[in-house]
Amino acid sequence: MTNKISQDEINAILWKACDTFRGTVDPSEYKNYILVMLFVKYISDVWHDKLDQFTVEFGVERAERKMQWKAPFQVPEGCSFQEIYDRRDLLTWDGEDATDTSPLISLGERINMALDKLEQASGEKLRGVFRNIDFNSEANLGRTDTRNERLRNLLNDFNDPRLDMRPSRIGSLDVIGNAYEYLIGKFAAGAGKKAGEFYTPPEVSTLLARLADPQPGDRICDPTCGSGSLLIRCAEQVGSKDFSLYGQESNGSTWALAKMNLYLHDMSGEIKWADTLKNPQLVEGDQLMRFDVVVANPPFSLDKWGAEGAAADQYQRFHRGVPPKSKGDYAFITHMLETIVPAAGRAAVIVPHGVLFRGSSEGKIRQKLIEENLLDAVIGLPSNLFYGTGIPAAILVFKKNRATQEVLFIEASREFEAGTNQNTLLPANLDKIFETYQTRALVDKYSALATLEDIAKNDFNLNIPRYVDTYEEEARIDLVGTQREISRLEDQLKSLDSQVKMTLEELGLV
Secondary structure, eight states: OOOOOHOOOOOOHHHHHHTTTTTOOOOHHHHHHHHHHHHHHHHHHHHHHHHHHHHHHHHHHHHHHHHHHHSOOOOOOOOOOOHHOOOOOOOSSTSSSSOTSSSOOOHHOOOOOOOHHHHHHHHTTTTTTTTOOTTHHHHHSSSHHHHHHHHHHHHHHHTTTTGOHHHHOOOHHHHHHHHHHHHHHHHHSSSSSGGTTTOOHHOOOOHHHHHOOOOOTTTEEEEEEETHHHHHHHHHHSSSSSSEEEESSSHHHHHHHHHHHHHHHOOOEEEEEETTSSSOOOTTTTTEEOSSEEEEEOTTOSSSSSGGGGOOTTTTTTOOOOOOOOOOOHHHHHHHHHTBBBTTTTEEEEEHHHHHHOOOHHHHHHHHHHHHTEEEEEEESSSSBBBTSSEEEEEEEEEESOOEEEEEEEEOOOOSOOOOSOOOOOHHHHHHHHHHHHHTTTTTTTTTEEEEHHHHHHTTTOOOGGTSSOOOOOOOOOOOHHHHHHHHHHHHHHHHHHHHHHHHHHTTTT
16 A cells, blocks of 8 residues: 555554553553554554665665664564464464463554564663553453453454554655653543653644754753653754763653654654652762753652752752742752753743742742842743643743843733634744744733842742733713613613403413
8 A cells, every 4th residue: 555644644544543441441541552552553664665675775684784783673483463363363572373282372462562673683772662662461451351342342453454553655854753741732631641751742842942043953841751752842843963962761661652652753852761869860979860852741840859859968959948848849840940051041930820939948949039130031821831730820931141241021921812622822822922922022911021120029939910900990980871771770670560460360260
């Protein structure tokens, strides 16, 4: 089959594959099975495509040798998607029909074994990527018979001939990367509160990337990278391949999604699996690694983030003060600021509104950040924008070595497209925010500039209405006209009442 496939068509096929699990397995769990299978199908198709190309050019023997060092991933015998699919009804790994003495191996076990071999064969590229996914999980996929049936259905869906993802057929890698992102977005929509752990809405990621302004040659980091979408948006914003990506993620299965997401977008990066606050892994020697751009959508008001060990932090990240143990927002912010380069580092972070005005230790940290002239802008966003929470949020933009001592405030919370379950920022909304930020324009009831002295007079409170006047004068009420309307309605009511009485008398009911 050589016909091209459209983005919408491939998306529809992949979303239909979710019917295998939909209604019986939570989306936050079954997303891993779908996305891993998509990844395995893709690297298998790439492998066979490259092997066919080399075989035509060099013959079978030389082609196999070239594959060992030219292929992006190594696919051992028995581990390609097609081989797994062809053996879906067999009970033994060696491909022979089972006998009374044969060891019974379920389909889930067979897939797990193939994934393990894929990891080992590809070395560092895939090390640990499949570690947190178990295709033989009774808890997630049911008992053996049910589990085998579900996995066979999944393999059948992915064996759709239209889902041939060989580069020679589909052309641009963007199709696969976009399909992966499409699925992550769909899973987030159905995953409730858990969605925020792995996904930032694409329009918000795009806005954050534009505000951070990554340039060719920059080192870009997301210390709470989730599935990697925000890193990818920043990389795309650069406009070339001249960038380096770094990330850290505490959830193992989400870390794996980020690794696969980068590969499917033809990007590479150093993505670490560990808790950023308790165990930062992006280090150089005994120092934190420094980046030109740091962006993040960290968990809002994280409880038990590690406050008990913060005062003795070996990297001295919390020298401005230790945030409260029940709210880790400023812990993430201070970590980010300690990792941007001193010359012209930029950081953009999404925060709940409480970060703008809460007092106590948070107020003291906020005051120091402002006095150090690190805060560049405060941007209010609409409510119900993020998966898993309906509360409004804001973006804080920080810069080292700012040329001004004024902070820009943008009140963008009232401009959005309302949705049934979630609100959305339209391209026009994004453009207005970015252009206002870039030009630092004063727009009536939308933006304002405040000096550090202005903010100090407000006790370093960053609540946006203190700086952007959004007051709308209410329309004056016409008291005389209103009284006339009331009198008219009263006369009309008397007339109706009289007619009802007459009707009841005629019917002999009174």
